[in-house]
Amino acid sequence: MDFTDPSASALYEAVVRSGGDLVVGLDFDGTLAPIVEDPTRAHVHPEVPDLLVALSEVVRGVAVVTGRPVRQALALGDLDQVGSRINDLHRSFLVLGQYGNERWTAVDRRVVSPRPPAGLAGFLREVPSLVRRAGAPDAYVEPKGLAVALHTRRLDDPAGSFARLLPLVTDAAARHGLAVEPGRLVVEVRAPGMHKGLSVRRLAEEWSAKGFLFAGDDLGDVEAFTELRAMRTEGVATMAVCSHGGDGPEELEELADLVVDGPDGVVELLRALVHDLS
Template sequence: MVSSLPHPTTAAGRDGLAALLARPEKAVVALDFDGTLAEIVPDPEQARAHPGAVPALSALAPHLAAVVVVTGRPAGVAVRYGGFAGVPGLDHLVVLGHYGAERWDAVSGTVQAAAPHPGVAAVRAELPGFLDRVGAWPGTWIEEKGRAVAVHTRRAEDPQGAFEALKGPLGDLAARHGLVLEPGRMVLELRPPGMDKGVALADFLRETGAGSVLYAGDDLGDLPAYAAVEKLRSDGTPGLLVCSAAESAAVPDLAARADLTVPGPAAVVGLLAGLAEALTEGEGAGQGA
């Protein structure tokens, strides 16, 4: 294993990394956006990919079968905030937005999407009055996500208290309109069922015929993607699970299942750059042999 790369703590993770390095042309690197490629910020509209993310990805992507960003954000928003469009080396990048309900690919530069769930529009209309009635704490605010709606508590005086107080009522509201509630770090998202990163990732990996996969995420919404990689590993496809600890500590449920934990987006970018360097060196050694 290349000495400059971090060492996974599990045997399965080490096998996944070794498979990626041995046959990169069959490998897929899949990445969450917020907290993984971009720092978590109080206002999600101000989130941007780490400055080193695009250079690292553009150096790494030509060695791989595919690079895919899997996010709860609208695909077009992730592309803009990531700066992914029109980048040499990223001409085959795919962004799966809204947990796979939307797809942007660099080849066409367009977003393909299924019809929106009618429950989202109903919740969108009801939510402001609903939050008033349940006594939402000052500082709680609504994020419009197109095919989903999210309630943030990060700006509240007691963010965790507001989060816990709203989880039950918002779960009931989501169920009444045929939606599901997805908790994250100080955010509660109401979205259609059947949309999760595990489904999106598994479908994409089948499409590409991946021989190995690296998935990096930072929050509870990434657990289904972890489960998809674990299922692949049980079926014989190597995989590496990376946890981005974007704040003072990793999300415990995610960190417990990760093969490798790194301290936030800067370290994720460092891992991607290290992989690109290792693969470039490996190609050079192969040509010189």
């Protein structure tokens, strides 16, 4: 793969040198699957399943780390079948859902999940009032079991609706002891205490990673990118890849070592990684 930035090239080469001790973590929406108006139709790039299988053969482990519930990611990405194929090769693959609160492995093939957070039921009762006060009564409300996401992408004024909704949701979430995760025209409310940075750290420890490449596209990936920087100071070869598709958050791009053009760019990078590690 050609890099215009010499520093990105050097980081990529270090990641490749970690070889069989490399862990690859991948966000779902905006990274493996394009951002779409209807989140129930966010299917992965057609090359992703075969690439994940091929990648698993040359690295220590592959993980999908997403804000989605695990079962959604499994269905939309055909990841259950991907896991079967990888398990047949005696390689490691897992899916962490809801930022790491849910876990599914290709070996166990069951979702391990905590109870819904205290306060979520009370917050959900407030949602109809919140969207009305924000002038966004038709905002799409997506229950996630352990969380709830409010999307404004389908509305006539998605950005304006989001700007009005976010402070109302933030205040209500605080009253119920919940965390708020803003994204691209979506705000998610969930239990505090878990984020992708913790997931990355735990994966690195579980798999004894000497290298870690993580790709993500939104504010929920900031903690993961920050953790990669900390791990780099500890001697782990790391690379943070921003899959922005042209409209990613500036905060994430500033932390990224490499910016690629959405799922197409991620697929190109993974294809190169498989080639360079084989």
